[in-house]
Each structure stands twice: as structure tokens, then as C-alpha cells.
Amino acid sequence: MAVEKDVYVLPRNPTEAERLHAQHEHYTRSFGGLLVHPSIDLQEYRSILDCCTGTGAWLRDARVASHAGATFDACDQSLEQYEQNNPVADQVYVQDITKPFPADLHGKYDLVHQRLLTAGIRRDQWPTAIANVAQTLKPGGKLTLTELNLELIRGAGNGTSEHLEWKNELTRAWWKKANLVHNCADHIPDFMREAGLTDVQAIRLRVPYGAACLLIGMPEVSVDSSIRLYGGVSPALKRQWVESGTGTAEEYDAKQAAHEEFLKSEGMWMDVNMVVGTKPL
Numbered sequence: 673m674a675v676e677k678d679v680y681v682l683p684r685n686p687t688e689a690e691r692l693h694a695q696h697e698h699y700t701r702s703f704g705g706l707l708v709h710p711s712i713d714l715q716e717y718r719s720i721l722d723c724c725t726g727t728g729a730w731l732r733d734a735r736v737a738s739h740a741g742a743t744f745d746a747c748d749q750s751l752e753q754y755e756q757n758n759p760v761a762d763q764v765y766v767q768d769i770t771k772p773f774p775a776d777l778h779g780k781y782d783l784v785h786q787r788l789l790t791a792g793i794r795r796d797q798w799p800t801a802i803a804n805v806a807q808t809l810k811p812g813g814k815l816t817l818t819e820l821n822l823e824l825i826r827g828a829g830n831g832t833s834e835h836l837e838w839k840n841e842l843t844r845a846w847w848k849k850a851n852l853v854h855n856c857a858d859h860i861p862d863f864m865r866e867a868g869l870t871d872v873q874a875i876r877l878r879v880p881y882g883a884a885c886l887l888i889g890m891p892e893v894s895v896d897s898s899i900r901l902y903g904g905v906s907p908a909l910k911r912q913w914v915e916s917g918t919g920t921a922e923e924y925d926a927k928q929a930a931h932e933e934f935l936k937s938e939g940m941w942m943d944v945n946m947v948v949g950t951k952p953l
């Protein structure tokens with residue numbers, strides 16, 4: 673039997689799990705505590721799924737912000753990173769969202785949250801994947817997706833910097849080769865409409881890295897911690913750089929060091945879209 677290749681280009685291991693946790697904290701702080709699209713009042717929902725949960729970090733915080741009687745399920749293609757020893761979900765299961773969910777889960781949830789699949793879903797798979805996830809919603813239920821653009825924006829706003837363009841070109845080439853969507857945030861509303869969701873609304877947010885953290889009042893320590901957060905995907909990028917024959921490991925390290933110096937002095941932003949859609953009645 674042919675085994676379908678896992679598209680996901682990021683690692684799944686304890687180091688990445690730690691990075692995902694820290695990333696969740698950074699996102700939540702950047703968004704002023706916002707966990708879902710602001711039109712959603714978590715207190716109104718009773719049956720919630722965190723789809724592609726990773727470590728379950730979102731679910732842990734969403735549980736505190738929701739009605740005490742709400743049930744929370746979590747699913748992911750791999751539960752390797754889910755905190756098996758500290759479970760917060762009522763039911764946890766393995767599910768590849770590019771495949772239909774089992775029939776007994778259809779129409780189960782009144783709210784489904786899903787975040788950061790840009791590294792896992794190919795362009796041609798997105799509308800079907802969203803339609804699969806939407807099948808688990810009750811009629812009238814809400815799907816809230818949060819996705820980011822990988823294009824880096826300099827801290828000062830206008831113009832480009834060679835230190836960011838270097839990374840932009842690398843991720844663009846990598847994402848293109850894997851058929852992934854580089855500026856996923858921009859495309860999510862259309863993918864959701866294509867998947868049959870209605871009343872699609874989006875808000876654009878921005879996540880700071882390096883010195884840009886200080887511009888929104890984050891503590892000094894977040895300058896370095898956010899650089900480490902973004903740098904966490906660097907080993908995979910470095911492998912791509914070396915394997916594709918673009919340059920040597922030493923050249924990569926020198927460019928990475930200059931990139932991090934730039935982040936310390938000026939910083940950068942990444943655009944995020946929080947989008948909500950409704951399953952038709």
C-alpha cells in the first residue's frame with residue numbers, strides 16, 4: 673500500500689514543542705490576550721475543538737476563558753507534541769485534516785479553532801481541508817482560523833532590508849518547492865469561502881520580533897526571546913540552504929548572525945489574520 677508523505681515541513685520533537693509553547697505566549701501577549709476572532713464570545717460555546725492542536729497551548733488558555741461547562745476536544749495528525757502527561761482536552765484524537773473526519777464527529781462542535789497550518793497544507797489542499805474541518809461543525813457553528821504571512825516586514829515599517837530579504841527569499845523558495853502558501857494569512861478568507869463557509873470576517877494583527885517588541889510595550893527580555901522564537905525554525909532553513917547548494921553552512925551562520933543583529937537593533941513584524949466563518953444552516 674502506498675504511504676502518503678507527510679507534507680508538514682517543521683520538526684515534531686521536544687525542542688519544537690517548547691518553541692510552540694513560547695510562540696503561543698508571544699502571540700497571546702501581542703494580541704492583548706485575544707484567542708479567537710473578536711466577534712466570538714467564548715462563554716457562549718459548549719462544544720469546542722482545537723484542530724491541529726500541537727502542544728495544546730491554545731486549548732489550555734481557551735478553557736480558562738470559556739464557560740465552565742464547555743467540553744474541549746483536541747486533534748492533530750500527530751500527538752507527539754501534545755502534553756500527554758498534562759492533558760487538558762476531554763477527548764484527544766489523531767486526524768489528518770486533508771482527509772474526511774469520521775462520521776460520528778460530523779456536526780459535533782459549535783466552535784472549531786485552528787491555528788498555524790501554513791507549514792502543513794499544500795495550496796491545492798486548503799479548501800478541501802477546511803471543508804473537512806467544517807464538517808465537524810453544527811449548522812450555524814463557527815470556524816475560527818489564525819494564519820500568518822511568512823513575508824517579514826522591517827521594524828521601522830517602510831522599505832526592505834537585505835537581512836530580511838535574505839530570509840524572505842529562502843522561505844519563498846522553500847514554500848514554493850513544497851507547494852505551500854507563503855502568505856497564508858492573505859488567502860485564508862478566500863479558502864474559507866471556497867470551502868462553503870459564509871459571513872467570513874477577518875482582522876489583521878501583527879506580531880513583533882526583536883526590537884519591535886519594545887514598540888508595543890513588551891519587556892526588554894522579549895527582544896532576545898522573540899529572536900530565539902523565530903530562530904527556532906532556522907535549523908530547518910539552514911538544511912534547505914546547504915542541501916539545495918545555495919551556500920555553505922558557514923555562510924548561512926554568518927548571514928544568520930547579521931540577521932539577528934538587525935533584529936536586535938530594529939526588529940521586524942509578521943502579519944497575522946484571525947478569520948471567522950459560519951457553517952450555513
Ligand SMILES: C[S@@+](CC[C@H](N)C(=O)[O-])C[C@H]1O[C@@H](n2cnc3c(N)ncnc32)[C@H](O)[C@@H]1O
Nearest residue numbers: 680724725726748749750767768769787788792
Ligand atoms: C505550527 S504547529 C501549530 C500548533 C498549534 N495549532 C499552535 O498554534 O500552537 C502545526 C500543527 O499542525 C499539525 N499538522 C500538520 N499537518 C496536519 C494535517 N494535515 N492534519 C492535522 N494536523 C496537522 C502539526 O502536527 C502541528 O502540531
